[in-house]
Amino acid sequence: MKKLLLGDEAIAQGALDAGLSGVYAYPGTPSTEITEYIQQSPLARERGVHSRWSTNEKTAMEAALGMSYMGKRALVCMKHVGLNVCADPFVNSAMTGTNGGVIVLVADDPSMHSSQDEQDSRFYGKFAMIPTLEPASQQEAYDMMAEAYDMSEKLQLPVLMRVTTRMAHSRAVVQCADEPRPQNELNYNAKASNWVLLPAFARKRNDIVTAQQPLLEQMAVDSPYNQYMDGDNQQLGIIASGIAYNYLMESFPDGCPFPVLKISQYPIPKKLIRRMTDDCEYVLICEEGQPFIEDQVRGVMPGNAVIKGRLSGELPRTGELNPDVVADALEKIVDCQLAQTRSYAPCEDVAPRPPALCQGCGHRDVYQALNEVLAQYPNARVFGDIGCYTLGFLPPYKAIHSCVDMGASITMAKGAADAGQWPAIAIIGDSTFTHSGMTGLLDAVNENADITVIISDNLTTAMTGGQDSAGTNKFEAICRGLGVSDEHLKVVVPLPKNMADIKQTIEQEINYHGASVIIPRRECMQTLQRHLKQKKAAEKK
Numbered sequence: 001m002k003k004l005l006l007g008d009e010a011i012a013q014g015a016l017d018a019g020l021s022g023v024y025a026y027p028g029t030p031s032t033e034i035t036e037y038i039q040q041s042p043l044a045r046e047r048g049v050h051s052r053w054s055t056n057e058k059t060a061m062e063a064a065l066g067m068s069y070m071g072k073r074a075l076v077c078m079k080h081v082g083l084n085v086c087a088d089p090f091v092n093s094a095m096t097g098t099n100g101g102v103i104v105l106v107a108d109d110p111s112m113h114s115s116q117d118e119q120d121s122r123f124y125g126k127f128a129m130i131p132t133l134e135p136a137s138q139q140e141a142y143d144m145m146a147e148a149y150d151m152s153e154k155l156q157l158p159v160l161m162r163v164t165t166r167m168a169h170s171r172a173v174v175q176c177a178d179e180p181r182p183q184n185e186l187n188y189n190a191k192a193s194n195w196v197l198l199p200a201f202a203r204k205r206n207d208i209v210t211a212q213q214p215l216l217e218q219m220a221v222d223s224p225y226n227q228y229m230d231g232d233n234q235q236l237g238i239i240a241s242g243i244a245y246n247y248l249m250e251s252f253p254d255g256c257p258f259p260v261l262k263i264s265q266y267p268i269p270k271k272l273i274r275r276m277t278d279d280c281e282y283v284l285i286c287e288e289g290q291p292f293i294e295d296q297v298r299g300v301m302p303g304n305a306v307i308k309g310r311l312s313g314e315l316p317r318t319g320e321l322n323p324d325v326v327a328d329a330l331e332k333i334v335d336c337q338l339a340q341t342r343s344y345a346p347c348e349d350v351a352p353r354p355p356a357l358c359q360g361c362g363h364r365d366v367y368q369a370l371n372e373v374l375a376q377y378p379n380a381r382v383f384g385d386i387g388c389y390t391l392g393f394l395p396p397y398k399a400i401h402s403c404v405d406m407g408a409s410i411t412m413a414k415g416a417a418d419a420g421q422w423p424a425i426a427i428i429g430d431s432t433f434t435h436s437g438m439t440g441l442l443d444a445v446n447e448n449a450d451i452t453v454i455i456s457d458n459l460t461t462a463m464t465g466g467q468d469s470a471g472t473n474k475f476e477a478i479c480r481g482l483g484v485s486d487e488h489l490k491v492v493v494p495l496p497k498n499m500a501d502i503k504q505t506i507e508q509e510i511n512y513h514g515a516s517v518i519i520p521r522r523e524c525m526q527t528l529q530r531h532l533k534q535k536k537a538a539e540k541k
Contacts, residue, residue, distance in 0.1 A: 003176055008169070010138040011105060023050065030107045031168065032464045058086040081115060081406075090124065097209075102152055103159050116386075120290035131216055133161045133225070144264075148161060227262045236282045237260075237276040237280030239263060239285045239297070250326075259280060278303040282306050287310075365522075366454065381413075385403060407436030409426035410444060444515040447515075455519045457519050493522055
């Protein structure tokens with residue numbers, strides 16, 4: 001059966017066809033479509049596959065491990081910065097091992113299309129000492145899922161799969177299995193002592209995982225996804241990983257005259273790399289993200305070759321690769337004229353269009369009220385967070401002074417207040433608050449920090465497309481449970497007609513010298529329109 005699929009959709013279909021029992025994820029571009037595809041899948045509904053959004057990536061990873069402990073196959077999805085959030089259970093999952101297969105799918109975002117940084121998740125796989133896969137095509141992304149689950153169960157290790165934005169969000173025809181594999185039955189084969197990381201047991205598992213590394217390396221050498229393709233001209237050898245392999249081959253539609261090593265499974269296949277560095281005068285390393293392979297090749301196996309890549313300047317140190325960039329690098333190293341038409345240069349006729357808050361968005365009214373109040377406090381500082389409302393930094397509002405990571409607004413405001421800053425205001429969204437803001441608010445309440453927290457609640461996870469938010473209709477109860485007093489827990493409706501009341505509430509809470517919370521609540525315009533359309537459609541039936 002053939003299907004036209006995004007890379008994300010190929011991963012989701014591959015997981016379903018491999019006998020998936022649960023996907024656990026927090027929405028984050030460019031990984032969001034994987035979970036959404038499974039949520040909409042008839043097969044997933046028929047089989048009762050878990051697909052509800054998790055509160056954050058850490059809870060997602062831990063829930064997937066719980067499913068694995070019972071023998072079932074689980075998938076964890078996130079963007080690259082989400083891997084930082086779940087680093088504790090992720091790294092320790094190599095120590096506990098798996099029973100049912102676990103794949104941790106991480107979507108990196110080189111060129112930072114929708115992210116704070118260009119973090120390369122392959123380093124996490126090396127750090128945790130687990131196998132890592134990096135598909136070069138949508139077909140490979142699909143095929144790798146079944147093999148990765150088998151690998152996870154055979155090795156009793158989680159498997160990291162890394163994709164990048166272009167792979168996640170581009171389409172191709174994918175040949176899918178005619179019949180999906182049945183889900184695993186519950187089993188109790190896992191050795192309980194492996195799952196209890198007391199030092200006495202963890203030391204034994206650490207020895208086992210470390211001893212597995214030569215096996216993982218040999219598996220990479222033997223992997224069908226790592227291919228050494230010889231060439232007549234050995235002046236140059238090329239190592240290309242993931243989607244960079246496609247960019248390379250676009251320069252040589254009739255076949256590459258140079259030896260090529262395609263890498264899509266890690267640890268790096270040292271035996272194959274040594275063959276190339278011994279035989280070739282130069283070796284160009286093409287990889288999306290940071291110089292992960294290049295660093296290792298330069299350090300331990302340069303052989304007789306001069307290593308070229310991102311570190312030596314033939315390829316740019318930051319940002320995405322594309323066929324033009326790879327072709328330019330080739331022409332810098334060897335005397336070859338490539339016939340490829342350059343097509344990736346930016347179009348000078350298109351004006352830049354920076355993102356902006358939607359017309360009618362409740363965040364606009366919040367920022368307008370906040371700016372008008374803070375005009376009388378020239379030294380005020382507003383600590384922002386990750387979400388649509390981060391756009392409040394841009395004109396016309398220019399309302400926030402920081403944005404670091406999910407949930408940081410509250411703790412940074414508290415730290416500023418500890419330093420003597422007043423007023424210190426934190427603004428955070430509803431989904432981000434439940435993701436990682438609640439613990440910061442508990443710190444603030446425990447010390448009665450002199451901060452004002454604004455939880456701008458638009459009843460959804462709006463920035464990634466309107467997914468369910470874990471705390472919807474629970475925020476007052478959560479804040480009370482964390483110790484915020486009713487007297488300083490205020491709810492307002494951000495509309496122009498309520499501007500005077502909103503400003504009065506903000507000013508009152510700024511002048512209360514303790515921890516207070518204001519919740520402006522109004523549904524996101526995008527989801528509101530969607531819900532109205534659904535209501536009209538239902539009424540017509």
